Amino acid sequence: MPQVTFRISRGSTHQDSQFVDYQTDITEGMVVLDAVHQIQEESAPDLACRWNCKAGKCGSCSAEINGKPRLMCMTRMDTIPTDQPVTIEPMKAFPRIRDLVTDVSWNYEVKKRIKKFKPRKPDAPDGTWRMQQVDVDRVQEFRKCIECFLCQNVCHVLRDHHKHDEFSGPRHYVYTAALEMHPLDTEDRIKDVKDEQNIGYCNITKCCTKVCPEHITITDNAIIPLKERVGDEFYDPVRKLFRIFRPGK
Amino acid sequence: MSKYTTHEYDVLVIGAGGAGLRAAIEASGSGVTCGLVCKSLLGKAHTVMAEGGMAAALANVDERDSWTTHFADTMRGGQYLNNWRMAELHAKEAPDRVRELEAWGAVMDRTKDGKILQRNFGGHKYPRLAHVGDRTGLEMIRTLQDHGIHQGIQVHMEVTVVELLTDGERVIGAFAYERDHGRFVVFKAKAVVMATGGIGRAFRITSNSWEYTGDGHALAYLAGADLMDMEFIQFHPTGMVWPPSVRGILVTEGVRGEGGILTNSEGRRFMFDDIPDAYTSSTSDNEEEGWRYVTGDKSARRPPELLTRDHVARCIVREVKAGRGSPHGGVFLDIAWIKQHISDSEAHIKKKLPSMYHQFKELANVDITQEPMEVGPTTHYVMGGIKVDGDSQMSTVPGLFAAGECAAGLHGANRLGGNSLSDLVVFGKRAGEYAAKFAKDNSTGQVNDDQVSKIAAWAEAPFERGNSGENPFTIQSDLQVMMQDKVGIVREENELNEALDALEKLKARAEHAAADVNRDYNPGWHTAMDLRNLLTVSEASARSALQRTESRGAHTRLDHPDKNDEEAKVNNVVRKGSDGQMLIERIPITPIRNDLQQIIEENK
Numbered sequence: 001m002p003q004v005t006f007r008i009s010r011g012s013t014h015q016d017s018q019f020v021d022y023q024t025d026i027t028e029g030m031v032v033l034d035a036v037h038q039i040q041e042e043s044a045p046d047l048a049c050r051w052n053c054k055a056g057k058c059g060s061c062s063a064e065i066n067g068k069p070r071l072m073c074m075t076r077m078d079t080i081p082t083d084q085p086v087t088i089e090p091m092k093a094f095p096r097i098r099d100l101v102t103d104v105s106w107n108y109e110v111k112k113r114i115k116k117f118k119p120r121k122p123d124a125p126d127g128t129w130r131m132q133q134v135d136v137d138r139v140q141e142f143r144k145c146i147e148c149f150l151c152q153n154v155c156h157v158l159r160d161h162h163k164h165d166e167f168s169g170p171r172h173y174v175y176t177a178a179l180e181m182h183p184l185d186t187e188d189r190i191k192d193v194k195d196e197q198n199i200g201y202c203n204i205t206k207c208c209t210k211v212c213p214e215h216i217t218i219t220d221n222a223i224i225p226l227k228e229r230v231g232d233e234f235y236d237p238v239r240k241l242f243r244i245f246r247p248g249k
Numbered sequence: 250m251s252k253y254t255t256h257e258y259d260v261l262v263i264g265a266g267g268a269g270l271r272a273a274i275e276a277s278g279s280g281v282t283c284g285l286v287c288k289s290l291l292g293k294a295h296t297v298m299a300e301g302g303m304a305a306a307l308a309n310v311d312e313r314d315s316w317t318t319h320f321a322d323t324m325r326g327g328q329y330l331n332n333w334r335m336a337e338l339h340a341k342e343a344p345d346r347v348r349e350l351e352a353w354g355a356v357m358d359r360t361k362d363g364k365i366l367q368r369n370f371g372g373h374k375y376p377r378l379a380h381v382g383d384r385t386g387l388e389m390i391r392t393l394q395d396h397g398i399h400q401g402i403q404v405h406m407e408v409t410v411v412e413l414l415t416d417g418e419r420v421i422g423a424f425a426y427e428r429d430h431g432r433f434v435v436f437k438a439k440a441v442v443m444a445t446g447g448i449g450r451a452f453r454i455t456s457n458s459w460e461y462t463g464d465g466h467a468l469a470y471l472a473g474a475d476l477m478d479m480e481f482i483q484f485h486p487t488g489m490v491w492p493p494s495v496r497g498i499l500v501t502e503g504v505r506g507e508g509g510i511l512t513n514s515e516g517r518r519f520m521f522d523d524i525p526d527a528y529t530s531s532t533s534d535n536e537e538e539g540w541r542y543v544t545g546d547k548s549a550r551r552p553p554e555l556l557t558r559d560h561v562a563r564c565i566v567r568e569v570k571a572g573r574g575s576p577h578g579g580v581f582l583d584i585a586w587i588k589q590h591i592s593d594s595e596a597h598i599k600k601k602l603p604s605m606y607h608q609f610k611e612l613a614n615v616d617i618t619q620e621p622m623e624v625g626p627t628t629h630y631v632m633g634g635i636k637v638d639g640d641s642q643m644s645t646v647p648g649l650f651a652a653g654e655c656a657a658g659l660h661g662a663n664r665l666g667g668n669s670l671s672d673l674v675v676f677g678k679r680a681g682e683y684a685a686k687f688a689k690d691n692s693t694g695q696v697n698d699d700q701v702s703k704i705a706a707w708a709e710a711p712f713e714r715g716n717s718g719e720n721p722f723t724i725q726s727d728l729q730v731m732m733q734d735k736v737g738i739v740r741e742e743n744e745l746n747e748a749l750d751a752l753e754k755l756k757a758r759a760e761h762a763a764a765d766v767n768r769d770y771n772p773g774w775h776t777a778m779d780l781r782n783l784l785t786v787s788e789a790s791a792r793s794a795l796q797r798t799e800s801r802g803a804h805t806r807l808d809h810p811d812k813n814d815e816e817a818k819v820n821n822v823v824r825k826g827s828d829g830q831m832l833i834e835r836i837p838i839t840p841i842r843n844d845l846q847q848i849i850e851e852n853k
Contacts, residue, residue, distance in 0.1 A: 041720070045722060046771045047772070049772070052459070053458050054458065058293040076611070098769045099770070105406070116396070130362065132363055133358065140356055143356055143381070143387075143388060143391065144387075185354075
């Protein structure tokens, strides 16, 4: 492959950023992250980019490539058009630190507020539990999450409406669903899902599911079941009636 | 003097992979204040890349397993250079540490009767690795992370430590910078736990990320600690070899544990051609028996693909050198062949090895359920590290503890797959426990302002060099090529001497590494500073490799191809001399306890 132009968004804030063009040689099998590294080595050692594993396992190198939210390490150059400049921008739903790096610390704060795992008493005298594989398959799907926060990035409640103070976003619904559906867990988080995490803001456009590099079916398997549990617990007419007669329940 | 902010803790943990997180959980749980410094974001440390599993003699799949067998396997795998006390503690305590992860929310794969499932791995006599498909490390780090955030641990993300602060002999804190805006930080601590991982970035072909620059090794060394066994660097036999940009990325041993076979360009399963004496009685000599083993037949012996990593890597190098390699200089690793035995092999492979399937599909355009992978050795792990006391994990410097990959001892000359994840939690816990105890017994040390201003000036220096300085990436890349070439899988005296000469020149160049623009999230600046650590660990490895005139475990000398009984009695230790030169000392191995020796004999 020939020289390709990369149009990289640089700057310390989203408002004051500008695109800078860099040319670099592309060889067989290269991914976008390789190109960014090559540009760092050749012409821009101060170009900021966050990465670790380069194998799609750590979720550090999230960015928007030609406008599409992806992991740079898993985007092969031969899958994107190179006859025109390839644009690389940081995620938009989080404040920018520099160039392609954003401040994602908000996600860590949100997670801390979700009630932790609380297992039932062990099943066996030696302190261990028994679980069937079929009962943990769903939870294991959620636990594949690599916390790349691409789902948060595309969620319009966060990206366009900036409801970071009220809405915890798809990543944390997946996290909560993994806890709620864990066969051993005894905690109840459904009231919080409704009142603190405000799952009602989600209108299931499935943008999060589409961008998940781990192919977790976020909307169908995590968000909708949580919405159903909220519905069952708080909006079921029969239960509502019960609550009138048994206040506090 | 440069400005800095100060944080004060009883225990400071540097590194937030499995060992660091486990140490922090233990320390904070025992009633002391604890700060946790991570070079990256929380949950992104190298543990996340561990694939195959966590070795622990739970005996869920084969009731014959016990800590004694695990201990004997670990010692045999390490060619008896291991710290036997650590091997003993590890084998005894790993099952509890695995069960504890389950109590904290980990969801491991299950047996039919609902227990934690265990799989086969190289060098382990019985199926012993608790796992989650091929993403066990992610499960471990997420479990520890999600448990740890409710423990009151103060987490400092994207902060890099550049020097340990000392008060007399004792370590009393650390000097660091924050990645986002380059501000300096001083951590004062009564005890410090190093859990910084490995040194893989010193080599060109590696499964390790940019973080793995030997920080813990080098910082401890510079603070006066002993490093041990630095000649033993594990080259994992199966890394990707094609395309070039993914060269070195790990292909889990779990592929072979699930029945994957290694073949050369002639289609021959070459691992049958050379089975070491210590393993002949436990290794199958025909394909049919090997298959029965991986499908759980307890009377069968394991296939030769599951021999130890050092041996498999050497066999692959042999095939490639003999001209029987794959088109891109590796050999073939084939899991697709199991369709001869399993009707729904495609679904089976995707279920057992999901991330391998995606990795090859997305990065190499190879469907592993249909065709073989091309693989070759990749720098993966360093057995050597900070010399520690087996029980407490304290280094030779008071107040400085180490756990996980940056500590030495457990693995000897070669680590068994799966023993790393269990190492992290067993010795992470111990380091946290004993560091907390040390903190309770000792007062805060006195920070030496002179040391702080010197290191701050050193950190700022790359910006002062401007255009006269050299691009740090070029120096790093030259170092990686040189180390791969001269201190790689096979070594010899003249090449190791050349490596030491080359390192002197690279050190001089590193003093001129320059950075530009400003201190905000500036990778060029970070690399300029990382060079010092990379060069320190590279020198330690080259010197130790030169000292060991034999081939043992992961250390192969062309000029000394055999084992040497005299060398079997010593560990090589490096430390900083008073004039700043690196000294090397041969330390006799402590004679093993009789009961442990007996266990080894019984398992031979």
